[in-house]
Amino acid sequence: MLNIPSQSFPAPRSQQRAASGGRSKVPLKQGRSLMDWIRLTKSGKDLTGLKGRLIEVTEEELKKHNKKDDCWICIRGFVYNVSPYMEYHPGGEDELMKAAGSDGTDLFDQVHRWVNYESMLKECLVGRMAVKPAVPKDYHEEKKVLNGMLPKSQVPNALAKEGPVSPSYDWFQTDSLVTIVIYTKQKDVNLDSVRVDHQYDSFRAETIIKDYSYLIHIELSHAIQEDFSGLYYRKCQLISKEDATHDTKLFCLMLPPSTHLQVPVGQHVYLKLTIAGTEIVKPYTPVSASLLSEFKEPVIPNNKYIYFLIKIYPAGLFTPELDHLQIGDFVSVSNPEGNFKISQFQELEDLFLLAAGTGFTPMVKILNYALTNISSLRKVKLMFFNKTEDDIIWRSQLEKLAFKDKRFDVEFVLSKPTSEWNGKKGHISLDLLSEFLKRSLDKSKVLICICGPMPFTEQGMRMLHDLNFSKDEIHGFTA
Ligand code: FAD
Ligand code: NAP
Numbered sequence: 001m002l003n004i005p006s007q008s009f010p011a012p013r014s015q016q017r018a019a020s021g022g023r024s025k026v027p028l029k030q031g032r033s034l035m036d037w038i039r040l041t042k043s044g045k046d047l048t049g050l051k052g053r054l055i056e057v058t059e060e061e062l063k064k065h066n067k068k069d070d071c072w073i074c075i076r077g078f079v080y081n082v083s084p085y086m087e088y089h090p091g092g093e094d095e096l097m098k099a100a101g102s103d104g105t106d107l108f109d110q111v112h113r114w115v116n117y118e119s120m121l122k123e124c125l126v127g128r129m130a131v132k133p134a135v136p137k138d139y140h141e142e143k144k145v146l147n148g149m150l151p152k153s154q155v156p157n158a159l160a161k162e163g164p165v166s167p168s169y170d171w172f173q174t175d176s177l178v179t180i181v182i183y184t185k186q187k188d189v190n191l192d193s194v195r196v197d198h199q200y201d202s203f204r205a206e207t208i209i210k211d212y213s214y215l216i217h218i219e220l221s222h223a224i225q226e227d228f229s230g231l232y233y234r235k236c237q238l239i240s241k242e243d244a245t246h247d248t249k250l251f252c253l254m255l256p257p258s259t260h261l262q263v264p265v266g267q268h269v270y271l272k273l274t275i276a277g278t279e280i281v282k283p284y285t286p287v288s289a290s291l292l293s294e295f296k297e298p299v300i301p302n303n304k305y306i307y308f309l310i311k312i313y314p315a316g317l318f319t320p321e322l323d324h325l326q327i328g329d330f331v332s333v334s335n336p337e338g339n340f341k342i343s344q345f346q347e348l349e350d351l352f353l354l355a356a357g358t359g360f361t362p363m364v365k366i367l368n369y370a371l372t373n374i375s376s377l378r379k380v381k382l383m384f385f386n387k388t389e390d391d392i393i394w395r396s397q398l399e400k401l402a403f404k405d406k407r408f409d410v411e412f413v414l415s416k417p418t419s420e421w422n423g424k425k426g427h428i429s430l431d432l433l434s435e436f437l438k439r440s441l442d443k444s445k446v447l448i449c450i451c452g453p454m455p456f457t458e459q460g461m462r463m464l465h466d467l468n469f470s471k472d473e474i475h476g477f478t479a
Pocket of ligand 2: 387452
């Protein structure tokens, strides 16, 4: 499978896009969580209705399966019966039905390209799309006109030695993806017998079938860029795990020796673990090793380690698994994503940070970066919302930083304080915000960053608009 660069990634409706109106999650019925789905897929139940048989699906056949209780969708040439998955889909049944009986690849890529559907839906696989009718005589010319990208030299160099089978190949293309399907007519082709290489504008795939080799060699009109094949993951080793609060831990992962990865300020990555045989991916925002670390070691940036503050939810799917990892175990870490831009700091004078719970994580690097690099900065204020004092992440570091750097102030607001708490109480409100968000000068350049549970962030952003802050002055972490 080849991915051609998409100019518009993240796609307009994807989860990765902030302030896009967002992808709404639909409340799932009891017993319809991701873990429940994994359990169902492991139960041995026939989820396709085909008793484990894989079939070739024609376009006509695909079109017939367009109802909720009989819904097939094609993704990248493979057809899935998604009816059993309907009630488990976090985006709701209606979203899935948009692709019923058709090719849902583009829709899927727009909304959640990072989800590993091959793993999630493997028990729903009906088969692959059937080979199209015999190619016309002017095959190569026609392909060229159809896609405008493949192949540059009109003749794809497909060589098949005479043998027991005669494989064929086909391909199809969307704006961002070229899929090449090789039909070997063999049941048990394993990954060892397939070799795929691409360099610059040359693509080569060799399939070994018994004593024969089937080779496709294609010249592409553009060089392929490595990192466009969805999200690229590398395995990182767990180096340490320390308590930051009673339920939140600082994880330190070591990047592989050949990897250079510096996650930009305000961006997140995806962590991937295999849970009960299914690959699960969740987003997390890397932090610095501590709030003051970048002041301590500004000379040699440390690119070898990547740190995360992660709250463990005992009833959650991913975090308990992460918590059970032993030092030395591996977690896959994706390339960074997000739409926060350092340019938002340009000539900034007042920076206000509104964080709730682990919504504090993007604020860590923002805080460190702004205090170290923005010479125009007069004031940075963090309003940090938590349930109780015990939930405040890095409280003493924040207080130390406020003591050390006169530009920085922190205020804690608790929704479930004990009777001893003398600080602010309650939830985000217009009153709290209007008192907190005072410009240092009448017309000072302001940026307000807000992150926390989605309803907190959305509510907060509405209040900021009501307080007459402009769109450019607000960055909501709404991914
Ligand atoms: P989940 O299985 O998602 O469950 C979370 C909670 O909801 C649990 O208490 C669970 O019991 C409850 N729950 C689950 N399903 C249901 C249901 N159907 N009905 C009622 N309750 C339910 N988190 C961090 O800790 N640190 C970060 O740096 C961080 N960065 C993020 C960055 C981004 C861009 C985003 C979007 C999120 C980030 N998160 C971060 C949150 C993180 O991605 C996960 O959502 C979080 O870790 C929970 O994952 P989980 O699988 O353990 O829990
Ligand atoms: P939490 O402890 O449950 O809540 C933190 C504080 O926010 C509490 O005071 C809580 O009050 C309050 N709160 C919760 N919902 C609210 C609402 N609708 N309106 C006003 N206040 C509300 O938070 P958490 O468990 O750490 O969760 C953090 C969230 O941040 C997660 O949802 C995570 O996905 C998100 N996050 C997003 C990003 C990103 O980049 N997009 C990064 C990191 C984290 P109560 O006492 O009333 O609950």
